[in-house]
Each structure stands twice: as C-alpha cells, then as structure tokens.
Amino acid sequence: AENASNLGATPTAENASNLGATPTLDNGVRLTDVRVWDETTRPTGPAPDPTRHYTPAEQANGRHLIDVHDHLRAELTQLRDLIDQVASGVIDAGTARSHINTMTMRQNNWTLGAYCESYCRLVTMHHTAEDAMVFPHLRRAEPALTPVLDRLQEEHHAIHKIIERVDRALVSFVGDPDGLGHLRETVDLLTDSLLSHLSYEERELVEPLARHGL
Template identity: 35%
Template sequence: METSNEPSGRLAAFGNQLIEVHLWLREELARLREDVDAYLDGGGERPRDLRAHCLTFCSALDRHHTGEDGGAFPVLAERFPELRPVLEELTRDHHMVADILRQLEHLLGDLEPGAAEARRVRAELDGLAALLESHFVYEEKRIVSALNSLAMPDWDGSKPGFLLTGYGHRRPGGPVDIG
C-alpha cells in the first residue's frame, strides 16, 4: 500500500484525527466507569444522571462506528483493496460493540437505585473497554496511514461522522446536559 506522509494541506490528517477521537472515547469511557464506581461506593451521580451519561456515550460511540462503516471504510476499501480483510474484521468488531451497547441500554432502562444493577452495568462497561482497547489499537495500527494519505475535499470542509466528538454539553464539574 502506498501512502503519503503529507496530509494534503489539511491542518490534521484524517488518521491522526481518528486517533484523537479514539483518545476522547477512551477518556469518556474511563470517566463513565469512574462514575459507576463512585455510585457503587455510595456517592456519585443519581441513577438517572448516570443513565443519561452512559446512553449519550453509547450514542457517540455508535455514531463513530456507523460513520466508519458507511463512510471511511468503503472509501478505504476502494482505494486500498488490500485493506478489505482488515476492514471486514473491524466491521465485525463494530457488531460486537453494538451488541454490548444494546445490552447496556437494556440494563440502563431498568436501572434503579441499587448496587446489583450498577455492578452489571460496570461489568458490561469493563467488557466494552477491553474490546474497544483491542479494536482501537488494531485499527490505528492498520488504517491510520491509509487515512492520512486520503485527499477527500468533502471531508475537509466538514468532518465526517466518524471524526466527530462530543455528544452534549457538559457543565463544568457536572453531568452531561443532553437537553
């Protein structure tokens, strides 16, 4: 695969932006896990706030993977056919992540004050964190240089969905405000 180290005049190459999004998602997931731990320790956010935080994170992660599957991966497959097996494996990971996100949403739909439910949410978040870490490392190793070589004028003016972060407005020191 031939790729260029030059980002075609962009401020930041798409692969580098992908790494930044992954870092943001890792940080948000770590914060969410800390929120669940604080709740289990008797402090932390009320179940409703914890539920909102978790669901908005799940939505941001789903948007990222949907954007990759529907935008970046088809472009990469067309331009770099040798990456197709990698992209198929990453897409399979996305389906596993989506299954965990659905399970989390189900658990959160029934979240009542209590440690048992929060422990189940924490266990799902732990599984999600392990899967995502493996997925992100593999994805970064295999496709960042190809993304960095892309010249996509329509992506330059407006970031595609897989490169967006943020899912609400955070009040300093407070929970996510999704309204």
C-alpha cells in the same frame, strides 16, 4: 507473550514520525475473562512504505482518527468514574436508609443513565460514519485493505451488541441497585472490547488515511 493486537502492519518509528502521529498501542490489559473475538485472527493490511513522507494535510487526516478515538477513550474513563461514584452512593444509601440518601442515589442513577446513553450514542455514531463513508472510500482507494475493513465492521457490530447489554444492565440497575455488579461487568467488557478495537483500527488505518484522505 506480546498481545496479538500489537502485531502486524505497525508503522515503523520513522514512518510514524513522518505521519505526525503514533497509533495507540494495546497494552494487553483486560478486565474480564470474556473475549467477544479472537484477536489472533485479525488481518493486517500492506506494510507502509518507510520512506514515504506526508504533507501537513495528509498528516492531519491520519491524526484525526486518533483524536476521535482519544475522545472516546476519555469519555469511557468518565463513564467508569461515574459508576464508581454511584457505587459509593449505593453503599451509603444501604447503610443509612435515609430519604435524602435515597434521593441522592436516584440522582446519581439518573446522571449515570444520561451519560451512558450519551456515550453509547457517540460510539454508535462514530462507527456508523466509518461504515457508511470512510470504509467504502478506503475500499475503493486500496482494495488490499478489504480484509481489514471487513474485520473492523464485524467488530463494530460486536461492540454495538455490548452497548445494548450496557443499556439493559443500566435499566436493571436503576430498578434494582443490587445489579451494580452486573453493570460493572458489562462496562468492563465494553472497556476491554472498545480499547482493543480502537488500537487495532489505528494500527491499520492511520497510515492509509494519511495517503488516501477521509
């Protein structure tokens, strides 16, 4: 069956072409069995007008959200790659037990920690900006979007809680390399939740942002 997050007020092919941008579809792939929300209960906004044409400036408003999200997706991929590198370092250190490998492992841990902290801050700042500025603007401009915006804010809060779990798992891992499995599981949950959320948000907001601006 098609993933529920792919359904709803998705722009038509013609409308997406007029938008100059295509919202990123959720491919339905999940790395964990944990679900922090029920995707089938996500509300949808009004269907876009398939005959609506957008100016270049309006297209840029809608495309900006996708651009920001693509950056978050790329950063998430880098974060996962760093964890894979650390995993390889832990195995080497565990077999060699040498001082050099231990120092290398610590350096990897520090690099991962710095990157996790930076990435988590980036996601939090993005969601805070949406909640504080973009969402109130859209609520005023298009009240029919209110259920969607309420749900998106709820998901922002849920993602922030997962980020806090990543922070705790990272601290635990730096002190105990045996905690790598737990760190991986937590980052997998962040991956599932964040990618699902970003796709849902694009599906619902790219077209309204084109019409109403940022």
